[in-house]
Amino acid sequence: MIYAVWLPLLMPFLAVPVARRGAGQLSPRSAAWALTALALILALAGTASLALLALAGALHLPFVARIGHLSPRLLGDGSPATVPAAVLAAVALAGLGALALGRTRRHLLELRAAQRQLRGKASAGDLCVRQDDRPDAYALPGRPGRVVVTTGMLRALGAQEREVLFAHERAHLTGRHHLFLAAAELAAALHPALRGLRAPVSYALERWADESAARATGDRALTARAVGRAALAAHEAGSAPRPRLSLTATAGPVPRRVTALLSAPAPRSRLLPRALTCLLLCCVALSATATLDAATDLHTGIEIAQGEQAPVPGGGH
Structure with missing residues (x-):
């Protein structure tokens, strides 16, 4: 087990560069789903490996062995690296777990605080207008989800550009894009390489919303202009405080997004996306298989160690 269990911990260092390269070959919606699923699976596999390493070492402790009715003499392969690896795994597991819980708590508190601040503000349906000279607009998830826009942003855009902006932010709410972002944040907390x-x-989610806004308005050039003007206005005025899980049309590499909106979709070869997809699936399969193999190996070792403790029929006095 001591060897197979390391594979899920090392796999993200290979999978992340490949995924970043392959994401550009997919549609924004497909890229968002693929990247998020990959991040979660690799993060969970790595966390399971750390837990298995920590458990394997804990079982060698005398008081744990007594509780489980185990014979330490027959437990595991007796590798001298087992206990040191278990200590490191336990420390890493505790630290990453605390980081993940802390980030989750912070995100929830930020969303609740933002929702409370909007109570009593001028609103029309899901649109909430906040008095602030700094141009800003974002999708605030919650029950209900809202599109928050400042008076400064309303003044910076024309009537048609405002409709594009609202369509973009509503696409974030409809697609529940904050869940994708939260999953990516959780995965990054559980494994540093997944950062x-x-x-x-984030870029795939913004492009997904861009395309949704373009379809809703029927004008890609108008959508590109609205995104560019909103981002320029927000950049010149400085960023306004907002929850980290809120999504905004002014985020990410805006020039790249504008170029994508103005460019006609180029015919893409299916060979490269398929090759990258196969490679990523292999990474996921290897991680899952290695984790399962390590768990099975540990379970078998525990059964053998417990069998040593069983009374022998017709044994001595």
């Missing part, structure tokens, strides 16, 4: 997927996931 490299946060930016591609």
